[in-house]
Amino acid sequence: MRHYYLEKTSMGKFIESLxxxxxxxxxxxxxxxxVFAKVESAGEVELEYLPTVLPPKKYLFPQKEKLGTFDMGDTKLTDTSVEVEPMIIFAAHTCDIEGLECLDVVFNSDPADPYYKARKKSLLIIGFECMVPCDEYATCRTMDTHNPKAGYDVMITDVGSKYVLHVNSKEGKDLLEGNSALLDAGNGEAKTLLAKTREEKLKRFDNKLKPEFSRLARLFGDSYTSPVWDEVGEKCLSCGNCTxxxxxxxxxxxxxxxxxDTTGGERxxxxxxxxxxxxxxxAGGENFREERSSRQRHRYYRKFDYSVKKYHKFFCTGCGRCSRTCMAGISLIETVNSLDEENENV
Amino acid sequence: MSKNKKKKEKVRIAFFDFADCEGCQLQVTYLNEAFLGVLEHCDIVNFREAISERSDDYDIAFVEGSITREHDAERLKEIRKNAKILIAYGACACIGGINGLRKKYTADEAINIVYAGRKDPIEAGEPKPVHDVVKVDHYIHGCPTSNDELVEALKGILLGKGYTPPDYAVCVECKLKENVCLFEKGQVCMGPVTRAGCNSWCPSWGNTCYGCRGLLPNPAKEGQMDVLEKNGYTINELEQKFDLYNACKLEADKNE
Known part of the structure; x- marks a missing residue:
């Protein structure tokens, strides 16, 4: 697909045009x-930002949403339509784009969730490539989400003197065609610029997780009964922030x-x-994950083990939000590295 | 509606107050439009805040306030006898609330602090939540109560489903609203150990959570102490944070 150049001084104009x-x-x-929020004026947009409080999943899978209405006694929901408007998620990090890729596997593959699907259909994703790791919590290098791969319509990369825009879908192509803020870029030249930028960029991204990507799944396979889960469970407040x-x-x-009037309502x-x-x-009062330790373990396994078995994908994008938001200081890096250390000592 | 269908009988509701500020009852008068909806289904027969009529014939009793004296307990037992459903309404009724602080002192100390210099005899019993005296069917927490929750609870009760308040932390609702966590701003908050259901009312308006809806059924008290300590609080200050609304329970736990 094609590439464009965008002068740095034209970014505001470009956002306004979108x-x-x-x-x-x-x-x-x-x-x-x-936070991700509606852009009123281009000046509000922060291109250098730490991951938002909530990830952009909220636009496809809102915190609360109406599924339909019912009258008492009905066995079917009516008015199950979804209100959608053409939307662009702008300046998403590659980790968050990978997050949406994961949600796609869950919600948008057969049988698709109609609410998610309708929203996804009217959505365009414009990424903004990270040139430095966010902070000490980000593990994108190990999770291999630090570079743009898939899941976006357009990716913006700062190559120093200007931005390179990589068009990655038909929708992205249609969106940008004829945009007066952009300059056509020769594919060869833009690709060379991107390759050089990424080579430099890689030097700044280190592996904060000790186990390598290829070893992660096996590590979790061996760690189900680890005492590390008890340590994590002792700290946990069960506030639900991490999820x-x-x-x-x-x-x-x-x-x-x-x-x-109790005649009906909304589901x-x-x-x-x-x-x-x-x-x-x-029912019956049984709780099969009564302990905080087993609940925390479950969360990690949903990211590093169950998802790999079910979807052949890690469901950790390395964004670091869970560690950043945890007031009790439960750190994904510490947990995974402790499992690794323990595993080596066995 | 068919002609033969008998007009639905309205549910009779009564409000009663004990040791409290009556602020939760006052909330009811702010229901505005929803209030008219409620009145479609309900007759309010006792409501000192807004009407002067009284009646002992009611279905649902909302009991506000904590129970501090013997004759209050007797009055409450009468209410229980009359009511089909009894609701503990507001922090004082549900968990003892701020009145629980009385338990940190002897009667003489408390009288001296509150009524210093008064010579007439003052009865200063120990505050109890309503469930320590009579059976409670439903709880509507908060200081003050939230009208959204009141309406939801009432609908549930009218439908015969009842109402169960959430038993997870205030953080859950706070995060869904994408509020910046108070801990991220260098403040402390009782949200992680406090029962949700208020839609993170205080943190959403820049305040900290005081724990007015009571501790979670299984709060991570040690974990929360660690977090608060890391944020520079002394043990004494930590206990004050827990005690403000929850002293009734915490003092009772100590004696167990």
Whole structure:
């Protein structure tokens, strides 16, 4: 696919041009952090940002959403339509794009979730490539998500003097065609520039996880009964922050919101979390993950083991949000490295 | 509606208050539009905040306040006898609330602090949550209670499903709203050990969570102590954070 150049001084103009016809959401400052939010003016957009509080999954799988309405006694939901508008997620990090790729495997493969699918259809993703690792929590290098690979329509890369835009889909091509902020780039020249930039970039990204990518799945295969889980469980407050902020956590609960006249209501779904005590409790009072340690272990296994067996994919994107948000200081890097150390000593 | 269908009888609701500020009852008067919806189904027969009529014929009793004196306990038992459903309404009724701080002192100390210099006899019993005196069917937590939750609970009760408040932490609702965590701003918050259901009311408006909805059924108390300690709090300050709303329970736990 083709490449464009964008002068650095034209970025504002480019963002404004996207707003014509699309709801553009991008990282915007919120107090001392960042969130994805609707762009009112291009000046608000933060291109150098630490991962947002919530990942962009909220646009495809909202925290709370209506699934349909019902009248009392009905056995079927009516009005199950999804309101969508053409949307662009702008300046997504490659880790978050990988997060959406993971959600696609879950929600958008047969049988697809109609609500997710409708939203995904009207969505364009414009990535912004990271040139430095975010902070001490990011493990994108080990998880191999630090470079753009797939899952985006357009990727913007800062090659020093200007930006290179890589068009990666037909939708992306249609979006950018004729945009007056952009200059046509010869494919060969742009590719050389990108390759050189990435070679330099790689020197700044180190492996913070001791086990290599290829060893991770085996490590988890051997670690189910590790005492490390007890240590993690002792710290855990079961607040559910780690799962809410995870770009690949998708567990949900459903409930009915009944109208005040009690003749009917709405069926809704809301994000749920395996870290909450109630999550794995079933009728009869049994709870098959009663201990915080087993709940934390479950979360890690959903990222490094079960997902590999089921989808042939790690569901950790290396974004570091779970560690960054944990007030009890549970660190993914420490946990995985402790498992690795213990495994070596056996 | 068919002609033959009998007009649905309205549910009779009564409000009662004990040791409290009556702020939770006051919340009911702010229900506005939803209030009219509630009145479609319910007759309010006792409600000191807004009406002067009284009746002992009611189905649902909302009990506000903690129980501190013997004759209060007797009055509450009468209410229990009359009501089909009894709801502990607000922090004082559900968990003892701020009144629980009385348990940190002897009666004489407490009287001296609150009524210094008064010579007439003052009865200063130990505050109890409502469930320490009579059976409670449902809890609506908070200081004050949230009207959204009140309406949800009422709908559940009218449908015969009842109402179960969440038993996870305030953080869950706070994070869904994408609030910046208070710990990230160098502040401390009781959210991680406090029962949700308020839609993270205080943290969403820049305040910290005080724990008014009571501790979680299984709070990670040690973990929370660690977190607060890491944020520079002394043991004494930590205990004050826990005690503000939860002293009734924590003092009772100590004596167990």
């Amino acid at each position: 707003k014509e016809g699309y709801r553009v959401v991008a990282p915007i400052k919120k107090e001392n952090q960042f 809410a902020v995870c770009p690949t956590c998708y567990c949900l609960d459903m409930y009915d919101k009944v109208k005040l 809704k779904r809301v994000w749920d979390s395996c870290q909450l005590e109630e999550f794995a409790s079933v």
